[in-house]
Structures are given as C-alpha cells and as structure tokens.
Amino acid sequence: MFDVIVIGAGSAGSTASKTLAEKGYSVLMIEKFEIPRYKSCSGQLIKKSIDLVQKYYGEPVPASAMCIPTKNRGMIFTDDKGRSFRFEQDGLNVWRSSLDKWLADKAALSGVEIRDITFAVSCEEKDDGVTVTLKSEQTYTEQARYVIDCEGVIGTLKRKLLNHNPKLIYTYQTYNQGSVDLDYQFFHAYLQPELSEYDAWFNVKDNQLVLGVSVKESRKAEHYYARFISYMEKTHNLRIEKQLKIDKWIMPWIRPGCNIDFGVGRVFFAGEIAGFLNPMGEGISAGMESGHCLAMALVKHFDNLEMIYSDYKNGTDALHNYMKRQWSFIAGMTDNFAEMRL
Ligand SMILES: Cc1cc2nc3c(=O)[nH]c(=O)nc-3n(C[C@H](O)[C@H](O)[C@H](O)COP(=O)(O)OP(=O)(O)OC[C@H]3O[C@@H](n4cnc5c(N)ncnc54)[C@H](O)[C@@H]3O)c2cc1C
Known part of the structure; x- marks a missing residue:
C-alpha cells in the first residue's frame, strides 16, 4: 500500500510526487x-515557470533542457485587426521531453x-484507499490511500x-528548415479568425521554425494551417x-468560468x-503550482479528506483567478475568445 499513487x-505529476516524497x-x-517521453509543447517557460522550478526543485532550469535560442524575450500578439502588441518578459526556451525528464529524475532522487x-x-475506491489497475507487460493492481x-x-x-467526454482543441504544427523575417527570441501568436479557430503561432527551437494552428474540429486543421502559411509567406x-x-x-x-475539477473522492486532479x-x-506553471498545492494539502491534512479539498481549492484560488483574468484579457483582442470575457 502506497500513501499516494x-x-x-x-510538470504536475513530478511536482506533486516530489513534494510528497520529501515530506516522507x-x-x-x-x-x-518511456521517460524521456515526447510531449507536444512550444516549450516556452515564462518567468513564473522559471521561478517555480527554482522554488520547488531548489535549482534553476537545467542547461540540458534548453534549446536555441535559449532566451525567450516574451510574446508578440497580433490581434484580429492585424495589430501587433509586444509583451516583454524574460523566459527560457526548452525541449519539454528534457525538462520533464529532469523533473522526474529530481522526484526519483527524493x-x-x-x-x-x-x-x-x-x-476504484475501496474502504479507505484506492485500487489502481496498471498495465505494462502484465496487468496488475496497486493500492494507495489516495490517487x-x-x-x-x-x-x-x-x-x-x-463518465464524460470533454471538448477538446486540436493542434497542428510543423517543424521546418527555412527562414522568416521575425524576431526568433519572441513567441509570436496570431489571433485573426481567418488563420485559426483558436490561435496560430510561430516560434523557433534549435533553428527549426515551428508553425502551428489550433482548431475546434480536427478535420479543419490542415485547411487553417495552409492559410496561416500563406499569410506568413506574404506578411x-x-x-x-x-x-x-x-x-x-x-x-x-x-x-467560460475556467471550471476546475478538483477530484472525486480519494482521486484528486492536478494540472491540465x-x-x-x-x-x-501556457500550462507548465499551472501544472507545477496545482501539483504542489495539492501535495501540501495532503501533507497538512492526510487523514481528513474534506480539509484536503478545502486547502487545495483555497490554495489554487489565486491561480484560478489569474487564469480567468488572462483569458478575459485575450478575449479583448479577438472574437475567437469572446465567450471568455469576464
Ligand atoms: C502545442 C502545445 C504547445 C504548448 N506550449 C506550451 C508552452 O510553450 N509553455 C507552457 O507552459 N505550456 C505549453 N503547453 C501546455 C503544456 O504542455 C501543458 O499544459 C502541461 O504539459 C500540463 O502539464 P501536466 O503535468 O498537467 O500534463 P502533461 O505534461 O501532459 O503530463 C501528463 C502525463 O501523463 C501521462 N499519462 C496520461 N495518461 C496516462 C495514464 N492513463 N497512465 C499513465 N500515464 C499517463 C502522459 O503520457 C504525460 O506524460 C502547450 C501545449 C500544447 C498542446
């Protein structure tokens, strides 16, 4: 029987695991x-993510995770009227597989x-614990007080x-050799509705040009991607x-409302x-912060389920409000996100 599985x-799982293991x-x-595992990600670490790595892992983001250009200087948004806005903030550019391997290694060391x-x-919840069915070469079960x-x-x-089927956004991005007249140290986001049903973006990783779009129906991805490429060629x-x-x-x-599911009984949810x-x-910081907050709620109230939920909800309140404000801010830049306006 583990305390927690x-x-x-x-980012959420390793941070939650490490925090709990450190407390015994x-x-x-x-x-x-297999770790390092692939995860589709632009790998932009905003300042908050960098600070959280230092706070929870006691070390700076490792050089082994970084890609070129290592420094990210912020974001340039183009709104639905084609106007550009520059938001400068020092960040880092990482490969997600390498960063997440490092986080998992740190959890293992703890x-x-x-x-x-x-x-x-x-x-499945049973008595005062949870039984988890796992499948590797064989199928077997493990037990824990919480999951x-x-x-x-x-x-x-x-x-x-x-028993639900959540609505999803589909992303389609390509890695390319080539050139473009844009500052490679910024993440460029495009909010024009004709270029995507959500957002489109450009960034650079180890000199590869990454161009992507996100859509509400997967069948439309290539159509919007072709439009985005043509826009980037012309503009x-x-x-x-x-x-x-x-x-x-x-x-x-x-x-709207940025609903959070905190868990069901002894099974809690953290991160995305x-x-x-x-x-x-942008979800790496939220993954680490929610994972850490939940772990600390468990440490404080291990035998009191109600108090764990209460601490977890209160502890992530600021994160949740920040998220709502950020979505509302973006909604002010394009009708694609109009429903998110507060
Ligand atoms: C195209 C794209 C670009 C992005 N760019 C950025 C960015 O630049 N910066 C940023 O901060 N965020 C970015 N994000 C968001 C970010 O990647 C996620 O929000 C973040 O990874 C969430 O962390 P997590 O720990 O909750 O989940 P994840 O990082 O997705 O980790 C979940 C893990 O669980 C494993 N898993 C899933 N199901 C099971 C199962 N049943 N059994 C065992 N293992 C399982 C998965 O393999 C995975 O390793 C991007 C996302 C996408 C799709």
Whole structure:
C-alpha cells in the first residue's frame, strides 16, 4: 500500500510526487510512455515557470533542457485587426521531453518510485484507499490511500470516473528548415479568425521554425494551417526549405468560468486534467503550482479528506483567478475568445 499513487510524469505529476516524497510519504508515479517521453509543447517557460522550478526543485532550469535560442524575450500578439502588441518578459526556451525528464529524475532522487511504460487503466475506491489497475507487460493492481491524477489532456481515468467526454482543441504544427523575417527570441501568436479557430503561432527551437494552428474540429486543421502559411509567406517573408516533422496534438477547450475539477473522492486532479491552462496553451506553471498545492494539502491534512479539498481549492484560488483574468484579457483582442470575457 502506497500513501499516494500519482498518474502522469508531467510538470504536475513530478511536482506533486516530489513534494510528497520529501515530506516522507511513499509515492508511486506511473507514466505510460518511456521517460524521456515526447510531449507536444512550444516549450516556452515564462518567468513564473522559471521561478517555480527554482522554488520547488531548489535549482534553476537545467542547461540540458534548453534549446536555441535559449532566451525567450516574451510574446508578440497580433490581434484580429492585424495589430501587433509586444509583451516583454524574460523566459527560457526548452525541449519539454528534457525538462520533464529532469523533473522526474529530481522526484526519483527524493524517493519517488517511478514506473514508466506503464498505463493506468482504471481506479476504484475501496474502504479507505484506492485500487489502481496498471498495465505494462502484465496487468496488475496497486493500492494507495489516495490517487493524484495528473494525466494531462487525455485523461483516461478522469473520463471513466466522471463518465464524460470533454471538448477538446486540436493542434497542428510543423517543424521546418527555412527562414522568416521575425524576431526568433519572441513567441509570436496570431489571433485573426481567418488563420485559426483558436490561435496560430510561430516560434523557433534549435533553428527549426515551428508553425502551428489550433482548431475546434480536427478535420479543419490542415485547411487553417495552409492559410496561416500563406499569410506568413506574404506578411513575414516565410520561406520553408524542408518540412521536418508534423505534430498533431490536443489541448483542453477552456470554457467560460475556467471550471476546475478538483477530484472525486480519494482521486484528486492536478494540472491540465483538472482544467488548469492559461491562454496560448501556457500550462507548465499551472501544472507545477496545482501539483504542489495539492501535495501540501495532503501533507497538512492526510487523514481528513474534506480539509484536503478545502486547502487545495483555497490554495489554487489565486491561480484560478489569474487564469480567468488572462483569458478575459485575450478575449479583448479577438472574437475567437469572446465567450471568455469576464
Ligand atoms: C502545442 C502545445 C504547445 C504548448 N506550449 C506550451 C508552452 O510553450 N509553455 C507552457 O507552459 N505550456 C505549453 N503547453 C501546455 C503544456 O504542455 C501543458 O499544459 C502541461 O504539459 C500540463 O502539464 P501536466 O503535468 O498537467 O500534463 P502533461 O505534461 O501532459 O503530463 C501528463 C502525463 O501523463 C501521462 N499519462 C496520461 N495518461 C496516462 C495514464 N492513463 N497512465 C499513465 N500515464 C499517463 C502522459 O503520457 C504525460 O506524460 C502547450 C501545449 C500544447 C498542446
């Protein structure tokens, strides 16, 4: 019997696991892919993410996770009328697989048992604990007093527990060799409705040009992507010499009110699966912060479920309000997000 089983070795899972293990709890962290695992991500660490790595992990973001250009100087938004706004803030540019491996390694050093290539199939509350069914080469079960579900966007366990089918946003991005007349040290976001149903973006990773769009219906992704490329060619002199990779992914469709699911009984949710995600898909900081907050609520009230929920909700209130304000701010820039206006 573990004290806690954490599902998912992303920013939320590793932070929750490490925090608990450091306080002496026995923690098993499950990851379905082999670590380092691939995660579609622009890998932009805003200042808050950098500060949280230092705060929770006691060290700066490691050089091993960074890609070129290592420094990110902020975001340039183009609104639905084609006007550009520059928001300067020092950040970092990382490969997500490397950063998340480093976070998981730190959790392991704190005493977390990690099993990768292991899929959490389901979980069931029993007496004063939870039984989790796991699948690797064999199917077997493990028990814990609590489960922290940090599965990210797909959320097999959460779907089963809540019996729901969440609305999703589909992302389509490509990695390319080529050139474009834009500042590579900024993340560029485009909010014109003719270029995407959500947002479109450009950034650079190890000299590869990354161009992406997000849409509400997956079948429309390539159509919008083609429009975005043509816009970038005309407006910013984009020249693609060679397409290196196509990357399709999903992200939560954040709805008005930015609803958060904190958990069901002894199974808690943290990170993206709980609903924590800022505009332009900025979710690493929210993953770490919610994972840490939940872990601390468990440390404080391990035998009192009601108090764990109460602390977790209160502790993430500021994060939730920040998220609502950020979405409302973006809604002021384009009708694509009009429903998010406060
Ligand atoms: C295209 C794109 C670009 C983005 N760019 C940025 C960015 O630049 N900056 C930023 O801050 N955020 C960005 N995000 C958002 C960010 O990636 C997520 O919000 C963040 O990763 C959420 O962290 P998490 O720990 O909640 O989930 P994840 O990082 O997704 O981790 C969840 C883990 O759980 C594992 N898992 C899932 N189900 C199971 C299961 N049943 N059993 C075992 N393991 C399981 C998964 O394999 C995964 O490793 C981007 C997202 C997308 C899609």
